Amino acid sequence: MKKYDLIVIGGGSGGLTAAIGSAQFGARVALIEKDDEPGGDCLHYGCVPSKTYIKAAKEIYHARLAAGTYGFSLGGKTDFSVVKKRVKEAISEIQPHDSRERLRSLGIDEYKGFASFRSKHEVSIDGSETIYGKRIVIATGSRPAIPPIEGIEHIPYYTNETIFDIEEVPDSLVVIGAGPVGIELAQAMSRLGADVTVVDHSPDLMAQEEWEIRERAREKLTEEIRFIFSARIVEVKKDGGTLYLMAEDEDHGTSVLECDALLIAAGRKPNVENLNLEHAEVKVEDGRIEVNGKMQTSMKNIFACGDVTGDYPFTHAAGMEGKSIVANAIFGLRRHTDYTHFAYVIYTDPEVFHLGLTEKQARDQYQDEIHVYKVKGEDVDRFVAERDKDAFMKIITDKKGVIVGAHAIGTSAGDWMQQVIFAKQHGHKLKDISSVVHPYPARAEIVSKAADEYWRRRLFTGTIPKITRKYIKWFR
Ligand SMILES: Cc1cc2nc3c(=O)[nH]c(=O)nc-3n(C[C@H](O)[C@H](O)[C@H](O)COP(=O)(O)OP(=O)(O)OC[C@H]3O[C@@H](n4cnc5c(N)ncnc54)[C@H](O)[C@@H]3O)c2cc1C
Ligand SMILES: NC(=O)c1ccc[n+]([C@@H]2O[C@H](COP(=O)([O-])OP(=O)(O)OC[C@H]3O[C@@H](n4cnc5c(N)ncnc54)[C@H](O)[C@@H]3O)[C@@H](O)[C@H]2O)c1
Numbered sequence: 006m007k008k009y010d011l012i013v014i015g016g017g018s019g020g021l022t023a024a025i026g027s028a029q030f031g032a033r034v035a036l037i038e039k040d041d042e043p044g045g046d047c048l049h050y051g052c053v054p055s056k057t058y059i060k061a062a063k064e065i066y067h068a069r070l071a072a073g074t075y076g077f078s079l080g081g082k083t084d085f086s087v088v089k090k091r092v093k094e095a096i097s098e099i100q101p102h103d104s105r106e107r108l109r110s111l112g113i114d115e116y117k118g119f120a121s122f123r124s125k126h127e128v129s130i131d132g133s134e135t136i137y138g139k140r141i142v143i144a145t146g147s148r149p150a151i152p153p154i155e156g157i158e159h160i161p162y163y164t165n166e167t168i169f170d171i172e173e174v175p176d177s178l179v180v181i182g183a184g185p186v187g188i189e190l191a192q193a194m195s196r197l198g199a200d201v202t203v204v205d206h207s208p209d210l211m212a213q214e215e216w217e218i219r220e221r222a223r224e225k226l227t228e229e230i231r232f233i234f235s236a237r238i239v240e241v242k243k244d245g246g247t248l249y250l251m252a253e254d255e256d257h258g259t260s261v262l263e264c265d266a267l268l269i270a271a272g273r274k275p276n277v278e279n280l281n282l283e284h285a286e287v288k289v290e291d292g293r294i295e296v297n298g299k300m301q302t303s304m305k306n307i308f309a310c311g312d313v314t315g316d317y318p319f320t321h322a323a324g325m326e327g328k329s330i331v332a333n334a335i336f337g338l339r340r341h342t343d344y345t346h347f348a349y350v351i352y353t354d355p356e357v358f359h360l361g362l363t364e365k366q367a368r369d370q371y372q373d374e375i376h377v378y379k380v381k382g383e384d385v386d387r388f389v390a391e392r393d394k395d396a397f398m399k400i401i402t403d404k405k406g407v408i409v410g411a412h413a414i415g416t417s418a419g420d421w422m423q424q425v426i427f428a429k430q431h432g433h434k435l436k437d438i439s440s441v442v443h444p445y446p447a448r449a450e451i452v453s454k455a456a457d458e459y460w461r462r463r464l465f466t467g468t469i470p471k472i473t474r475k476y477i478k479w480f481r
Contacts, residue, residue, distance in 0.1 A: 007114070009035045011334060012128050012138030014120040014280070017045020018320040019311030020144030021103055022327025024113055027335045034113045035138070037120040037130055044103040046146055046165075046312070047320045048096060054169040055189055056352060057095045061088045062196035063354050083197055085174055092169055122285040125304050140306050140334040143287070143294055144327070145280065147273035147312035152181065155240040160248060162267040165190070174198045175266035179250055181238055183210040185351050187270035188226065192353050194268075195229045202231045202262060204238055204252060211351070215363045215412035217379075221397055222357055222414055233262075241267070275313045291315070298341035299333045300326050308334050319349055346430040350419030355395055358418040360426055362410035367401045374404045376462075378435065378455035382415055385454060387446035391416075396448070400425065400455045406434035413451075421449040435459045 009032075013024040016038035024036040036043070047053060065083055072079040101107060108115040118131035122141075129135040149164035151157065163171070165186055176199065180191045183205035195201040203210075210232065211219045226232070236254035243249070250262040275293040282288075288295050288303035293315030300308045308330045311323030325342060332340040348360040367375045382388035382396030396415025402408050411425040428438055439456035443449050463469070 006127075006135055006137050007035070008137045009033045009114070009139070011035070011140050011142065012037065012120075012136060013142045013144060014128065015045065015142075015144035015146055015276075015311070015313075016040075016043025016103070016108075016115075017144060017146045017311060017323065018047050019146075019313075019323030019327045020045070020142065022324045023142045023144065023308075023310060023330045023334075024108065025111055026328060026331035028111050028113045030331065030335055032335050035116060035136055036108055036113050037116045037118060037128065038105075039117070039119045041117070042100060042104060043108065043115075044096075044100060048099055048103055050166045050169065052320055053095055053099060054092045055165070055186075055193070057092045058088065058169070058193040058197070059189060059352055059354070061091060062193040066196040066354075083174070085172070085197065088197065089169075089172075119279070121279060121281040122287070123281070125285040125306060140308065141285075142327075142330055142334065143280065143302070143307065143309040143313055144311050144323070145276040145313045147275045147315075147318060149269060150272045150274040151269055152238075152271050154238050156242055160241050160243045160267070162269055164269050168268055171266075175264070176200060177264040178202075178266045178268060179204060179238075179248075179262055179264045180268045180270055181205075182270035182272065183207070183232065183234075184270060184272065187268075188230075189352050190268060190270065191230050192226060199266075201229075202233060202264070204233045204236050204250075204262070206235065206237045208235050210234075211357065213363075214357060214359060215399055215410075216365075217397060217399060218357055218412050218414045221395065222351075222353065222355075225355060225395065226353065238262075273312060273315075273318055275315050277313065299339060300330050300342060301333070317344060317347065321349075322347065346426060348422070348426050352419070355415045356418040358411070358413040358422040360411040360422070361408070361429060362401060363412065364399065364401055364410070367403075367409050371403055371409070375409070376402045376404070376406070376459075378402070378458050380451050380454040380458070382451070385446075385448070385451045387448050387450065388415070390446060396451060398422070398451050398455065400435060400452075402435050402459075406436055406459060407432065408435055415448070415451075417448060421447070421451065424449060424452055 011027045011034045013020045013036045024034050028034040069079050105115045116130050120128050123129050127135050174197045178199040178201050180187045180203045183203050191201045191203050236252045238250045239253050240251040248264050252260050277289050286304050294309040294313050296309050296314050302309050310326035312318045329340045329342045332338040351357040378400045380398050383394040388394050388396050398413040401410040408429040413422050435456050436459050443453050
């Protein structure tokens with residue numbers, strides 16, 4: 006039986022980081038991936054294809070808007086085969102980075118097949134070959150959760166695993182789920198030509214976002230998408246080419262939605278099945294693998310990262326957790342994964358950026374001893390010049406000015422807010438950003454406006470102006 010320092014199950018963002026990091030430090034590593042090529046959800050069915058869709062949709066939408074603005078007309082239908090081609094090209098250009106060849110070139114033994122445990126140190130591949138690992142990583146990711154709806158097994162529907170393969174944009178599309186997957190794809194599909202309705206059983210979208218951001222996002226998105234909140238699809242039927250979806254809505258009772266296609270984006274289910282976790286005494290709690298801060302499962306030599314743990318289902322979280330595993334599983338360190346400065350972006354247009362506490366969370370945590378700084382796009386020259394004034398940003402600090410939360414909405418918000426992640430992570434105060442000179446007229450100036458406001462409140466109110474006035478008089 007072949008023996009390894011580390012066996013990694015799953016070649017997505019988490020597994021690849023753990024395997025490549027460990028091999029680069031000299032560990033003997035095996036990676037088992039069931040699909041033809043590694044890369045996982047992010048490369049094949051998630052981040053990458055969705056961002057290519059979003060970009061194509063955005064270009065088409067803004068071209069049409071621009072035509073209206075500048076007095077000419079743009080007609081015609083999108084050639085969807087071009088969009089699909091661009092998706093394929095994007096995946097295949099990134100694939101070499103995550104390929105079996107690259108893993109081999111790094112000295113990793115890659116296996117193709119479905120992995121399952123035989124014991125706490127033994128993993129079998131497709132039930133045949135068995136290999137031994139001193140330490141093992143479970144990075145099997147997640148799949149779309151399909152809600153229990155009567156008749157769902159008898160109708161065709163899309164998930165993120167199939168929506169990037171469609172031949173044509175449907176005339177009408179219902180999306181179940183207003184989470185990041187649902188709204189990013191709903192907006193893209195609407196811009197590509199579908200009439201889109203999003204149904205969610207929660208009362209609003211983006212419940213975890215700062216309320217002013219949520220309101221602005223809802224206002225913008227409802228210009229393009231119809232939302233039905235507090236509603237549940239309870240039954241589905243197909244007649245000819247049409248789908249009939251029975252929706253139960255708290256306010257309006259039962260109604261029937263007709264559409265050509267259905268996309269299910271109702272959350273994720275960690276991939277824990279058929280791994281024979283009981284052979285390794287790895288505990289599953291609420292359908293996901295339980296880990297401690299060191300990413301260790303209930304069995305000390307077995308670690309888990311990424312979507313299979315369920316807590317932070319993001320590519321960059323899986324990567325961060327994979328790095329902790331390299332430190333803990335290969336070097337025996339006690340590194341805890343720290344999510345204090347974890348940020349994410351929802352890639353709608355406009356983008357939504359989230360870092361740290363919301364104002365409400367900060368008020369609760371710091372007993373109201375916080376400062377809140379808000380800047381609107383209409384106060385920043387670049388947004389005004391480009392006639393794109395919907396941007397909004399809020400930074401929350403503790404009473405000493407240390408950043409505890411930052412939230413924004415606007416074109417490319419995910420890019421211009423990066424500096425705040427850096428500042429927060431390195432313990433800088435908001436005032437420090439004020440001394441950074443931002444090239445004029447960068448959108449990032451919105452952040453320095455908040456920092457300027459920090460100084461304005463301290464310098465130009467209270468006793469300081471009285472003293473400086475006296476000094477200037479004397480100095481004359
Ligand atoms: C539409 C969509 C858009 C997204 N956009 C973003 C985004 O913009 N930014 C972001 O941060 N996140 C995004 N995400 C989330 C991101 O894709 C996931 O958080 C990330 O892929 C999780 O990585 P992972 O390594 O845990 O799992 P995965 O990437 O799913 O990898 C798991 C791998 O394990 C393999 N596997 C599973 N079981 C076995 C087994 N028993 N044996 C062998 N191999 C196995 C699978 O084939 C797969 O390759 C998006 C998700 C979706 C669905
Ligand atoms: N830009 C990004 O970083 C990005 C993009 C896409 C996905 N992701 C990650 O992927 C994860 C999964 O995203 P998601 O949107 O699939 O899941 P989610 O859990 O975030 O959202 C699912 C939504 O579906 C609704 N829902 C669930 N069951 C329903 C039902 N039966 N009827 C009506 N509504 C129902 C929920 O109320 C929720 O609003 C996210 O948490 C995110 O971390 C990230």
